[in-house]
Amino acid sequence: MSPAHIFTLQLVLGYVAWLLCFRAYLWPRLRSMPRADAHRAIATLHSFRFFGLAFVVPGVVGPQLPGSFAAFAAYGDLATGALALLALLAWRMRPLFWSAVAAFNIVGAADLLTDYFHAIRAGLPERAGELGAAYAIPVIYVPLLMITHVAAFYMLVRSGTTRGIASDATRSPVARHGVDAARIGG
Incomplete structure (x- = not known):
């Protein structure tokens, strides 16, 4: 086989x-969580996209890895990871959190x-060995990233993002974080 x-x-x-894994284990868990928590979990996964910088590290990838692929993949992943980190840092500032969630999913899926x-276009499948140590990224990591982007878009569209953002902004911090008043003595 070639x-x-x-x-x-x-x-x-x-x-x-x-x-198969997502359908059996991850999707049921994400659907059972509050919407913001599910997006936070997805952002956590995508916050590791800085790993894509491996595509531009000599010695990790071969010298014949097409530059048209490597640079765009590396810096697109870095931008997505930075936006996912922003979403995580903005967790308590819901309008910024939702903006960062939308941004990292749009940028990440487009990337x-x-x-x-x-x-x-660069014929990478024929030269897959040039991926070197980064070979696992497209065959193991990228499918999970794309699947979670699709799930995030589905959850954003299904629940009505603007309605969710507005209701998050008007709820008290205690209610926003799912704390029951009875449990805290209120």
């Missing part, structure tokens, strides 16, 4: 495995889709 076929097969199987375009 390196391109192996890479493509592993990428597809990465999606299949993560979809992954553009990375696929650049990878195909």
